[in-house]
Amino acid sequence: MSRLLAPSQAWLFGRGVDLAVFAGSALVSVGLVLAAPALGAVGDTPLWAWVLFVVCVDVAHVWSTLFRTYLDGDELRRRPGLYVAAPLAAYLLGVLAYLLSPGAFWRLFAYTALFHFVRQQYGWVALYGRKARVSRTERVLDAAAIYAATLGPVVWWHAHLPRAFWWFVENDFLSGLPPWVGTAALAVHGLVLAAWGGFQVSRVVRGEGLQVGKVLLVLATWVTWYGGIVLARDDFAFTVTNVVLHGVPYFSLLFRYARGRLAEGGYGWLGPVVRAGLPGFLLVVVVLAFGEELLWDKLVWHERPRLFGEDGPVLPADVLTLVVPLLALPQATHYVLDAFIWKTSRDPSLLARLGWTRGGRQGSPDGTASISGMTIPGATE
Template identity: 50%
Template sequence: MTTAGPDVLAALPAGRRGAAHGGFLWGRGVDLAVFGGSAAVALGLAALSAGGALPAWGFLLFVVGVDVAHVHTTLFRTYLDPEELRRHPALYAAVPLACYAAGVALHLASELTFWRALAYVAVVHFVRQQVGWVAVYRALAGERSRVDRLLDDALIYAATGWPLLHWHAHPPRAFQWFVDGDFVSAPWLAAAVGPLGAVYAALAVAYVARAIQRARVARAPLNLGKHVVVATTAATWYVGIVATDSDFQFTVTNVIVHGVPYMALVFAYARERAVEAPRSLVARLLAGGLLTFLGLALALAFAEEMLWDRLVWHDRPELFGGGGDDGGPLLGPRARALLVPLLALPQATHYLLDAVVWRRRHTRPAQARALGFRTAPEGGGGGEAGEARVSARSAPPPASREA
């Protein structure tokens, strides 16, 4: 979700920020439902499940309906917007071409090399998305201190990195990121799990202490959105990877908290963009509301997974037809080296573009508003090409915070 992701969500430059929803992206209730609610659903499903393999209904609901679908919602931020394509033509042409060329080269080296490279890129994408959400909430709350930034980043990297360390150090697991063996087996890392777990615990204590200090000494308002993201990241990564050993439990804790907030962000962006450009393709698609937005993403996700299953995997005929393991043509190595990177192109492109399009230099009015910042045309210039200016109105008092 897989995903960095948004790989890196970044706010606007210091002095040009302002919260439109009191320190929340879309409002207290919506933010808590999107971030806290998705984590609660994931953890609840993990707790209620007896474990085991992901059933067909779970694959359809969580993998196709959330994980793959969220990849395709990126289209609303990128390829469905002609003005965006005109602004960055080289980026949107070069990224998929580079991804495909690299994918073919890796697959020709070996199929496992391809999947291993894609898995580790995906992991970075997932981790960086959580770093990004925290960065946005820190900016909205006016936390400019370098201490806050370093502590937040360190804790998120620990909350995600320590479970990943445990995974690598304790093979085999009953789950994988993409395919069996895509993560390197490294039992020799087991000796580091305990000491680094202690470092993780110390960072968590320091984070709580810092939050208390800000509330009591600096009298800063409670940054509830940031705390929810940090807590749910720690809980879902621990439960899905360390506390349980099940494909079902890993999947629900992995994809729901990654995909749902991302889709919420892209939908918020698409609505803002539709207001800016009412005659654009994005606006015409968004005329149907959330159902159209989700319907297009789900249709593309189902079509993609059907191609994967019919042409490569042959393991879910109950969902996609075909004859299962013994049905359908089996491709040779060279054909697979050309086809597999092509089928993986949407997610590979998503990983790379997501590391760029949400960054500071790409933030324009619609994106700023979708991230919870008030914007207005700069220098009186409105329209689709206007640059973003963020009003300080409604912003919290500027407690120390990094840019």
């Protein structure tokens, strides 16, 4: 009979949390897509779904990064250069891209977001593997599986443009790939995932156990990316599958960090918000997300008068060159900072705040782990 991995190796946050934020997110997404006709959500994303998934999950998860960065006075004092340079560089690059053309700006933004989404899934699976101290062969297979599960459908998408949905705006992805390239990408992605699945079966046969959380994560990633891109026929299906699996686990990560930071006496005046638990944490980021979307609608889109009202200036093109990159700055800064804020080589206390060390820490064979594609040494408890 197969020997199961120790609980600390089989799960990342813990059995219940892992099942909820990874497998649960995928199941909710699939359930909503299947229920779309009954919900009146076939075709364009209805207002209620846009509020729930785009504002309260996708945009709000971007703002949750504040609890790791700008809302922590000690963190700001520790790395002031990073927290000034990141938004400044992102804004200047955005303005330069928009000066070329609005299309160039949105294309750059879309591919940056795509890279971020893919790397976050890789980050989760890499952390699972290193926490269980798997072999180098298995780490390579895990990486290949997660990249196949995400990039296979994305290449197919590029070979079948236009679709009934886009990442941000119409024509933000480059078109022109012949359909056979998309077919080949899906064939390769299927072979890679089959090889990865075969390896997982062989582990069980050899009595090495199964890292259940990691397996469910890869399956959840494949279901939402393949289903949300290849099988999806409308914007609602793509939106639901695209944002839930990305945003919900990140909420879990940031809330876990915020509780650890609060236990050290962090946040000062903001402490009561974190002490209020998950409702207080989510209330802050959702309010900020609504504020951002209000500005987008009033100044740029003018698409949701039922939610934000009719009034709003029509800005000239030269003003939009400055305004659009500014409104996109929270998301762009989130992308940049994620490359730095999860590295314990720069912040040795990070692991303790996340609850992955208690009184000492165990090292993986290479001493590293990863979140959102970023290196975290020693995260193997």
